[in-house]
Amino acid sequence: MVDNAADVDTRRILAEHPSAPDVLRLERNTGYAGGIAAALDDVDTEFVAWLNDDAVPSPSWLADLEAAAGPATAAVTSRLLRPDGTVQSTGVELTADGHGRDLAEPAATSPGATPAPFTPSPAPFGFCGGAALVRTRALRDVGGVPAEFFCYYEDTDTSWRLRLAGWDVAAAATDVHHRHGASTRPGSAAFHRWNERNRLLMLLRCAPAGVALRELARFTVLTAVLPLRTLAARRRPGVRPGPAVPDAANFDPRLRLRVLADVTRRTPWTRRTRRDITRRSTVGRGSLWRHWTGG
Structure with missing residues (x-):
């Protein structure tokens, strides 16, 4: 136990x-x-x-x-x-x-x-x-x-x-x-932080390098764009302001910045473990990715 x-x-x-x-x-x-x-x-x-x-x-x-x-x-x-x-x-x-x-x-x-x-x-x-x-x-x-x-x-x-x-x-x-999420409450900030962070860590460890870097870049760009979308929505003259982004914790720029900080701090760990995963592998990352995603 x-x-x-x-x-x-x-x-x-x-x-x-x-x-x-x-x-x-x-x-x-x-x-x-x-x-x-x-x-x-x-x-x-x-x-x-x-x-x-x-x-x-x-x-x-x-x-x-x-x-x-x-x-x-x-x-x-x-x-x-x-x-x-x-x-x-x-x-x-x-x-x-x-x-x-x-x-x-x-x-x-x-x-x-x-x-x-x-x-x-x-x-x-x-x-x-x-x-x-x-x-x-x-x-x-x-x-x-x-x-x-x-x-x-x-x-x-x-x-x-x-x-x-x-x-x-x-x-x-x-x-x-x-009882899915009985202890972590799906939709909570902690739930989304673990999911977003761990998806990126998983890709950086296991996926083809191009896929991992692409998804990290997408996450980073969206994090930077979200506050601009909110600001633009507030400044549109004559238009009643509405939600500029989905009302979910994983679209909160502050949470996403914490995710990026978590991933950055773990860069030495992801690099080291990626090399170890490569050493243990008998199947190429690219062939596995193409087989299961068609990409």
């Missing part, structure tokens, strides 16, 4: 729990990514399961995932269902602008109904870290889990590195009920 700088009550529960878990206590909260990274050295099983604390699997979940893992499979993803029974994710796809996006099949149920049987679609680019099984040796061989990410995009980054190393990712016919 990784104690991610938990409070006193949580530590008491751990101390009194009848399973008497071994506790690895961290001095600060390192997030989902940091917690998995901290525990990885102590894992001695063939696979390591990733499961969010707001996700509830079926009793056969692990067996279903293991059954779907062939000898060349490094990770198996589950089908994640929202509380109303609609599908949140059947894996992760790679978009043309470098986002990792949940693959979601059309909902086959009405709210509250029993989900339809799940037939896995063709292998996704990556696994969703909310509920997945990852081969321990493969994970270690590609550099482990990026603890720097704290949370979000650690699964897509790991999928990138596994595929660059020649491993496959599969989907299993098993359902997990998930």
Whole structure:
């Protein structure tokens, strides 16, 4: 059990729990990514399961995932269902602008109904870290889990590195009920900051250099343009001012400047880890990008 700088009550529960878990206590909260990274050295099983604390699997979940893992499979993803029974994710796809996006099949149920049987679609680019099984040796061989990410995009980054190393990712016919974002509140400033920052860090580590620099430049230019759009909207004579930009935290120039500062501070780390990823790769970044994005 990784104690991610938990409070006193949580530590008491751990101390009194009848399973008497071994506790690895961290001095600060390192997030989902940091917690998995901290525990990885102590894992001695063939696979390591990733499961969010707001996700509830079926009793056969692990067996279903293991059954779907062939000898060349490094990770198996589950089908994640929202509380109303609609599908949140059947894996992760790679978009043309470098986002990792949940693959979601059309909902086959009405709210509250029993989900339809799940037939896995063709292998996704990556696994969703909310509920997945990852081969321990493969994970270690590609550099482990990026603890720097704290949370979000650690699964897509790991999928990138596994595929660059020649491993496959599969989907299993098993359902997990998930209260997405129960602890991070999707739409919050922290949520968007982690997502925007980690997407850029992932691209700088894993994607073809031209793609990574293009997306970093786009992010930077839009950050500079947003205040000008707002100013122009306020100065238009005779026009009632309206929202110049979408009302979302990831369009706040201050948040975006913080993201750029975070990325800049991590430049030595991204350069060093990119070289390490290249050394471990057996598949070219460009060929992988073209195959999964068509770009």
